[in-house]
Amino acid sequence: MSDIRSRFESEVLPCLDAAYSLARWLVRDEHVAEDVVQDAYLRAFRYFGSFRGGDARPWLLGIVRNVCYSWFVQQKRTREFECDMEDADAPSLDGQDRVQTPETLLLQKVERAQVTAAITNLPLAFREVLVLREIEELSYEDIARVLDIPKGTVMSRLSRARRLLQEYLSDYR
Amino acid sequence: MDTDPMAELPAELKQNMTRYKAPPGLKRRIRYMLAQPPRTGWFSAARASWSRWMPVGASFACGALLAVSLMTYRAGMTADEGPIESQVVASHVRSLMDKHLMDVASTDQHTVKPWFSGKLDYAPPVIDLAQDGFPLVGGRLDYVDDRPVAALVYRRRGHIINVFVLPEHDARRPDSGVTADHGYQVARWTRGGMRFWAVSDVSRDEMQKFAAGMQAAQ
Numbered sequence: 185m186s187d188i189r190s191r192f193e194s195e196v197l198p199c200l201d202a203a204y205s206l207a208r209w210l211v212r213d214e215h216v217a218e219d220v221v222q223d224a225y226l227r228a229f230r231y232f233g234s235f236r237g238g239d240a241r242p243w244l245l246g247i248v249r250n251v252c253y254s255w256f257v258q259q260k261r262t263r264e265f266e267c268d269m270e271d272a273d274a275p276s277l278d279g280q281d282r283v284q285t286p287e288t289l290l291l292q293k294v295e296r297a298q299v300t301a302a303i304t305n306l307p308l309a310f311r312e313v314l315v316l317r318e319i320e321e322l323s324y325e326d327i328a329r330v331l332d333i334p335k336g337t338v339m340s341r342l343s344r345a346r347r348l349l350q351e352y353l354s355d356y357r
Numbered sequence: 358m359d360t361d362p363m364a365e366l367p368a369e370l371k372q373n374m375t376r377y378k379a380p381p382g383l384k385r386r387i388r389y390m391l392a393q394p395p396r397t398g399w400f401s402a403a404r405a406s407w408s409r410w411m412p413v414g415a416s417f418a419c420g421a422l423l424a425v426s427l428m429t430y431r432a433g434m435t436a437d438e439g440p441i442e443s444q445v446v447a448s449h450v451r452s453l454m455d456k457h458l459m460d461v462a463s464t465d466q467h468t469v470k471p472w473f474s475g476k477l478d479y480a481p482p483v484i485d486l487a488q489d490g491f492p493l494v495g496g497r498l499d500y501v502d503d504r505p506v507a508a509l510v511y512r513r514r515g516h517i518i519n520v521f522v523l524p525e526h527d528a529r530r531p532d533s534g535v536t537a538d539h540g541y542q543v544a545r546w547t548r549g550g551m552r553f554w555a556v557s558d559v560s561r562d563e564m565q566k567f568a569a570g571m572q573a574a575q
Contacts (some may be wrong), residue, residue, distance in 0.1 A: 189391055189392075192391065193388070193391070197384070197387070197388070200379045200383065200384055200387070201376065201377070201378050201379050202376075203379075204377055204378070204379035204380075204383065205375075205376050205377040205378075208377045209377075214380075217377075218379075218380065218383055221379065221383060221387070222383070222386065222387060222390065225387045225390070225391070226390065229391055230498055230500065230505055231476045231498060231505070235475075236475065294367075294369050294370050294373055295373065296373040296375065298373075299370060299373040299374055299375075300375055303374065318366060318371055318374055319374050319375075319376050320376075346364075346366055349366070349370075350366070350370075353370070
């Protein structure tokens with residue numbers, strides 16, 4: 185096995201679950217997620233000769249995300265995808281953040297299936313930031329790089345995503 | 358009462374967020390894919406096998422066959438450049454067929470050029486010839502001569518011109534010219550330690566004009 189390939193296998197292949205998980209959350213289809221991951225690994229291998237080391241996971245997840253977005257565009261779901269993106273950073277309508285009370289956040293028995301459904305239904309921009317932070321536990325800096333947005337935007341989007349998720353779940357009573 | 362916008366989610370909620378595991382066959386398929394020799398046809402064949410969601414599945418097979426047939430054709434120049442010419446033509450055709458034309462889409466050379474840093478160990482010169490009627494539209498990583506190279510994408514009316522930039526340390530190849538290969542115009546030249554290959558279906562005159570413009574600007 186060549187030196188580059190063995191280095192790639194030891195550094196990038198262990199990130200396979202992370203890659204598949206992100207792809208699956210974004211494209212919401214287990215078969216498409218597999219295709220996405222294969223394409224992402226192909227591209228990652230092409231770029232790897234110049235990868236200067238460090239944590240391969242955020243680097244690979246950035247590639248996975250780009251491949252997911254290529255898929256969205258190719259599926260001609262541009263309209264759906266644009267709607268998802270457009271309101272992600274808009275200021276809230278009532279001019280201030282809603283106050284969260286224990287009553288509105290009544291999460292009784294939070295079941296995995298309910299959580300999965302709620303995340304799946306989040307608009308794309310919120311879903312991706314939430315998954316990268318809460319499931320992949322990337323730093324704000326790494327998320328900013330993966331999504332190609334400023335760190336401040338990561339934080340405000342994440343805050344809204346968390347709130348939205350809890351609102352969805354508070355409807356399951 | 359929780360008014361802190363950055364407050365963490367409740368632990369019981371986080372615990373029920375799923376981190377999916379890759380299905381068992383996926384790792385095996387990826388390792389198999391990585392084990393293939395990196396020849397030009399590899400990308401076409403590898404992608405065709407799982408490209409269920411690519412809209413032009415049939416064209417893949419055609420692209421792969423064309424790539425293979427072009428690989429075996431030797432152009433009438435220095436014997437050791439024949440395979441490179443075949444490869445760049447095959448890469449050009451494939452970039453159009455599988456719609457993977459660009460990794461970075463921008464008409465701004467100041468966006469395209471830095472995109473390659475960290476992905477290649479050389480910095481391709483990126484020139485915009487919009488004033489001559491050949492605007493830059495973007496770039497991508499491609500594979501030629503078994504190594505990753507920069508491909509710069511230009512447009513001439515409805516036609517695409519791919520320019521492959523190879524770091525060239527061999528001083529014996531200063532020759533330049535335009536040849537025809539399977540209906541495509543192929544221009545080649547050397548400048549500043551780099552070897553350039555431009556491929557397009559524009560006319561011979563237009564390719565000569567393009568190559569002259571690029572060389573004058575470099």
